[in-house]
Amino acid sequence: MKRLRLVRSGHVVTQIAGLLLALFLLVAIFAPLLAPHDPNAQDLMVRLKAPIWLANHADGYWLGTDNLGRDVLSRLIYGSRVSILVGLCAVVLSGLIGTMIGLLSGYYRFLDQIAMRFADIQLAFPTILLALVIVAVIGGGMKNLILVLGITGWVPYARVIRSEVLSIRNSDFVVAAQTIGANDSRILFRHILPNIYAPIITIGTFQIASAIISESSLSFLGLGIPANIPSWGSMLSQGQLYINTAWWITVFPGFSLMLVVLAINLLGDTVRDYLDPKTRKE
Numbered sequence: 001m002k003r004l005r006l007v008r009s010g011h012v013v014t015q016i017a018g019l020l021l022a023l024f025l026l027v028a029i030f031a032p033l034l035a036p037h038d039p040n041a042q043d044l045m046v047r048l049k050a051p052i053w054l055a056n057h058a059d060g061y062w063l064g065t066d067n068l069g070r071d072v073l074s075r076l077i078y079g080s081r082v083s084i085l086v087g088l089c090a091v092v093l094s095g096l097i098g099t100m101i102g103l104l105s106g107y108y109r110f111l112d113q114i115a116m117r118f119a120d121i122q123l124a125f126p127t128i129l130l131a132l133v134i135v136a137v138i139g140g141g142m143k144n145l146i147l148v149l150g151i152t153g154w155v156p157y158a159r160v161i162r163s164e165v166l167s168i169r170n171s172d173f174v175v176a177a178q179t180i181g182a183n184d185s186r187i188l189f190r191h192i193l194p195n196i197y198a199p200i201i202t203i204g205t206f207q208i209a210s211a212i213i214s215e216s217s218l219s220f221l222g223l224g225i226p227a228n229i230p231s232w233g234s235m236l237s238q239g240q241l242y243i244n245t246a247w248w249i250t251v252f253p254g255f256s257l258m259l260v261v262l263a264i265n266l267l268g269d270t271v272r273d274y275l276d277p278k279t280r281k282e
Helices: 002-029 072-107 109-123 127-138 142-152 155-168 172-179 184-220 232-242 248-275 277-281
Strands: none
Touching: 002 072, 002 248, 072 109, 072 142, 072 155, 072 184, 072 232, 072 248, 109 155, 127 142, 127 184, 142 184, 155 184, 172 184, 184 232, 184 248, 232 248
């Protein structure tokens, strides 16, 4: 009975996380329709106005304004586009790179030592520090940021997929495919890859949250998204000087970032449990 209550509680938490993430996705997709103002429109006459439920507020600015008189709600809505888009694109890129390297290094033993030593070298550097150095060299911007996060995020995929390939490369169905003359590409992509989707999906789910945090961190440091594009990281950076007098500039983007990452991690736990055969049997 106690276990049943725990399972039901877990389902409720997952459903709430899914609804929350779906809400953010809808906000990001329909940002032009939902934003009450132009996110970059400046009006110094209403700068640092409080949210509408506080005394020092301005009509029409539900979550207040920043130091340049820009609408915080509109910038928050458009900022969700940046964080979610960068997170998804970076994970797709890193997943493709890591999956390919993991497949090849697990199947071809002569590539294993080279790829894994290179992975060990990259793991020796903190991911955010490595991304910071690369962005400082090649410059910021959304495309460069996606490229950097994709390049620095391939290692978890490669290491896990390599282990999975090593465990099934000598399985009966692989040996049978080799016996009938199937070439290596067919074996890798038609026989091995479909059997290792579970870890790829699980890692990718958690990596989205990590990529969103990395994007916000780089934007906070001024090396990510350009200043003319609203993002949660840049909003946190711009509002840090006003944290005591205009807390809403930083609290709302920080809270939004926390909610998105929390929702993704909760869904990631559910995906991992569902794709794990041992957990499903229980």
